[in-house]
Every structure is written in C-alpha cells, then in structure tokens.
Amino acid sequence: MAIRHLKSARPQPPGAQADTADGVRILLAQLAQGGEDKALDLARRLDGWTGPIVVTPEAVARAIATVPQGLRDDIAYAHDNIRRFAEAQRATCADMQLELRPGLVAGQRYVPLAAAGAYVPGGRYAHIASALMTITTAKVAGVGHVTAASPARAGQGIPAPILYAMHLAGADHILALGGVQAIAAMAQGLFGARPADIIVGPGNQYVAEAKRQMFGPLGIDMFAGPTDSMVLADEGADPDLVVWDLVGQAEHGANSPVWLVTTCESLARRVMEAVPGCLAQLPEPNRSAAAEAWDSLAEVILCDTPEEMAAVADRFGPEHLHVQAHDLDWWRARLSSYGSLFLGAEATVAFGDKASGPNHVLPTSGAARYTGGLSVHKFLKCVTWQQVSAQALPDLARVTASISRAEGMEGHARSAEIRLDKFCAMPRLAANT
Ligand SMILES: NC(=O)c1ccc[n+]([C@@H]2O[C@H](COP(=O)([O-])OP(=O)(O)OC[C@H]3O[C@@H](n4cnc5c(N)ncnc54)[C@H](O)[C@@H]3O)[C@@H](O)[C@H]2O)c1
Numbered sequence: 001m002a003i004r005h006l007k008s009a010r011p012q013p014p015g016a017q018a019d020t021a022d023g024v025r026i027l028l029a030q031l032a033q034g035g036e037d038k039a040l041d042l043a044r045r046l047d048g049w050t051g052p053i054v055v056t057p058e059a060v061a062r063a064i065a066t067v068p069q070g071l072r073d074d075i076a077y078a079h080d081n082i083r084r085f086a087e088a089q090r091a092t093c094a095d096m097q098l099e100l101r102p103g104l105v106a107g108q109r110y111v112p113l114a115a116a117g118a119y120v121p122g123g124r125y126a127h128i129a130s131a132l133m134t135i136t137t138a139k140v141a142g143v144g145h146v147t148a149a150s151p152a153r154a155g156q157g158i159p160a161p162i163l164y165a166m167h168l169a170g171a172d173h174i175l176a177l178g179g180v181q182a183i184a185a186m187a188q189g190l191f192g193a194r195p196a197d198i199i200v201g202p203g204n205q206y207v208a209e210a211k212r213q214m215f216g217p218l219g220i221d222m223f224a225g226p227t228d229s230m231v232l233a234d235e236g237a238d239p240d241l242v243v244w245d246l247v248g249q250a251e252h253g254a255n256s257p258v259w260l261v262t263t264c265e266s267l268a269r270r271v272m273e274a275v276p277g278c279l280a281q282l283p284e285p286n287r288s289a290a291a292e293a294w295d296s297l298a299e300v301i302l303c304d305t306p307e308e309m310a311a312v313a314d315r316f317g318p319e320h321l322h323v324q325a326h327d328l329d330w331w332r333a334r335l336s337s338y339g340s341l342f343l344g345a346e347a348t349v350a351f352g353d354k355a356s357g358p359n360h361v362l363p364t365s366g367a368a369r370y371t372g373g374l375s376v377h378k379f380l381k382c383v384t385w386q387q388v389s390a391q392a393l394p395d396l397a398r399v400t401a402s403i404s405r406a407e408g409m410e411g412h413a414r415s416a417e418i419r420l421d422k423f424c425a426m427p428r429l430a431a432n433t
C-alpha cells in the first residue's frame, strides 16, 4: 500500500482527560450530597445564571412567540424528517414469538424506557438540532417522560429557538441547566425531573465525562468526544465543495479533526490551498476554532486506489464519512466503519447535522468501529419471554438436568426434574380386577 500523508496532525500533548475526570468526580459527589442547592450554585458560578431552573409551559410559550415564523417553519421541516426517519426505524423493531419445540414457546418484546434525559448542548453554539435529534427519537420510541436540559445563558435563559425545538419534539419537562449539574439533576430527579433511566445527547468534555462516570445504574447513549469528519474524494470531486465540507466541520471546535482521503494529488493540493480563503470568510470565534482544528488535527492522505481509501476509512472509523467519488453503490456496499455516511457531492454533513433525518448523535474518536449512533433502539429494551407446556418437558428437563450436572449445578438439575414428576407422571393404571 502506498499511502502518503500530504498533511499530518501535529503531535498532541498528553491529554487533560485525567484532570477533567477528577474535576467531574468531585462535582458529582457534591451534587449527590448537595442536590438542588449545589446545582443552583454551579449554574450561577459556571453559567452566570440565577433565574429559575424549571422552564414552565408559560415561559416556553412566551419564548416561542419571539421566534420568527420562518425559523419556526424551518425547525418544523427538520423535525418532520427526523420524526419520520425515527418512526420508520421503530417499525423495524418487531415483537416476535415462535414455537421452538412442541410445547416450548418463546418471544421478544420491545419495551420503551419509562424516563429519559436529553442533554442539549448550548455553551458556545445554540444546538437547536440536538434538541430535535434526542427528544424526538425518545418520544417516537415511546419513552413515557422526557426531561430536556440545556444551559441558560446569562440574562437570557435557554435561547428561544432551542425551547421551540424542545417543545415541538415533545419534551415533558425542561430545565435551564447545563454541564455536570444538568446530568446529575436528570439522573437524580432534581427540580421536578423524573429520574432518568437513560441520559443521551452530545456535550463538552464535562458533560461526556459526567455521563461516563454515572453509566451503570444509569444508561447512556455513548461516550462522545469531539466531533470528527472524513471526506473520501476521487479525481472527479469538486475542490470548492470539499474544502467547505472540511472547513465547515472544523468549525465545531479546535479539537474537532477533519480528514481528506483521496486518490488525486492535484485535488488535495487545491483543497489545501483553498483552506485559508474559506477560513477568512468565517466570523470569529468560529474562524479561530476552525483554523486551530485545521492546523493541529487535520490530515490529508493520498492513496493509490479506492480500496486503499476504504481501508483508511475502516481504520479511522469516522463519525461522519462523506464520499465524493464515482460509483456510490460500490462505496455504500464496501464501507462499514462510520457513524453516518453521506453519499455524493450533493450531500453534505451539515444536512445530517441539522435537517435531513438520520440522527446526528454519533460515535466519535473511532467508536464507529463498534457502534452506530443514537436511534430509537437506545430507548427500547428488547426483552425476551418463554412459556413451557407439559409436552415440551421430557426433553427440556432431561437436557437441562444433564447440562446442569455437567456444570456441577445440582440445584438447577433438581428444579428441572421435579417438573417431570409434577407434570409428566404417567397416569397410574386403574387397579385391575
Ligand atoms: N456530535 C454531535 O452530534 C454534536 C452535536 C452538537 C454538539 N456537539 C458537541 O457538543 C459540545 C458542546 O459544548 P459546549 O461547551 O458548547 O456546550 P455544553 O452545553 O456541552 O457545555 C456547557 C456547560 O459546560 C459546563 N462547564 C463549562 N466549563 C466548565 C468547567 N471548567 N468545569 C465544569 N463544567 C464546566 C457549564 O456548566 C456549561 O453549562 C461540543 O463539543 C460539540 O462538538 C456534538
């Protein structure tokens, strides 16, 4: 394989992850003890928020009235796509039952979780789309009660378009709370939230670490790091599109990697030359964030063949994978390691981020090698059941007792065999003359 880096990532200093983990552990312990008082204290200190934490339906209605009709319509368009995609997914989750042997029936049922928490990040950008992605999916799955939480902005509260999205998606309870304190509040059931069975949604390193530390008794969607994107482009790709796809996704933050993998060196060079011009068109602080991401983390990788490009994608397992190359059917069949796949030059990751339908809460940092992203499945338990009648007992009890004894488990064997005595005793012959 002749894979060559035209641009490499800068070696990263050893991470500050341990510090984050320690800080979050202390905050979670304080929140477990101090409850709402500690959460209020953190909201004030970290977000400058001293207003109410619970956003009442009246406050939601007042906020919604300030959202321009055009933006409301656009949020509704995105919601409609996301809801219909989730509904189709839900329809694939079928209950089933079958008779495995005469008298032995077993089945599966999909049971929605009782309560979920949806974290909607809001520190830097107002992540309207994250509210749609998490809450809509939970409600379509049939979750009984969804609490949504997002940080309040000083003097403003949760931005009105986020409140509109939460409302449209069907949130049952809304908290103006961010960070570790929001995760703890939803898990512990503070501020009127129903204690969550699962907490989902993206967030910064404090949010992700709080979810990771609470995982176990609490379900989470995944441990998400900074967002990442890869473009696979051949000689037919348009550099004007590719460069904006890379710079656009680098806007997420200085720690968000973007990767270009191509068989065409001239395309790669044209894209790299065009990056500064695109960065210059972004407002601050987006420009600095994207520039830092590009300078320190971006990689441009030159391959000889499409198969080599696919192998690179397999190895990275990007969160977003965008193919701008010939023969999209070949690529769709060949690629398997990604959170979400975008096929063709007309598509772009931003469509998936905001409006097209498939979920944008996706595995990052290579986790796509072993998992997909958020879907109705995360809010459903696939549980199983079985029922046995006497007809199945002779074989089932004999096999169970045999395996149990081979395992050294006499009690198990007895609990099987006693059923033969109870349910399969041969009718006694009537006393004969
Ligand atoms: N992949 C996706 O689907 C997707 C979508 C949207 C957003 N995101 C990610 O979500 C993240 C959003 O991050 P954000 O910071 O803008 O918003 P955020 O809502 O995740 O975090 C803000 C909160 O962080 C807490 N915080 C800030 N500094 C802290 C500190 N020193 N100690 C403890 N807590 C602290 C504050 O309480 C604040 O409420 C980004 O990393 C972005 O990439 C990912």
Ligand SMILES: [Zn+2]
Pocket (backbone or CB within 6 Å): 227, 249, 252, 349, 350, 353
């Ligand atoms: Zn994005």
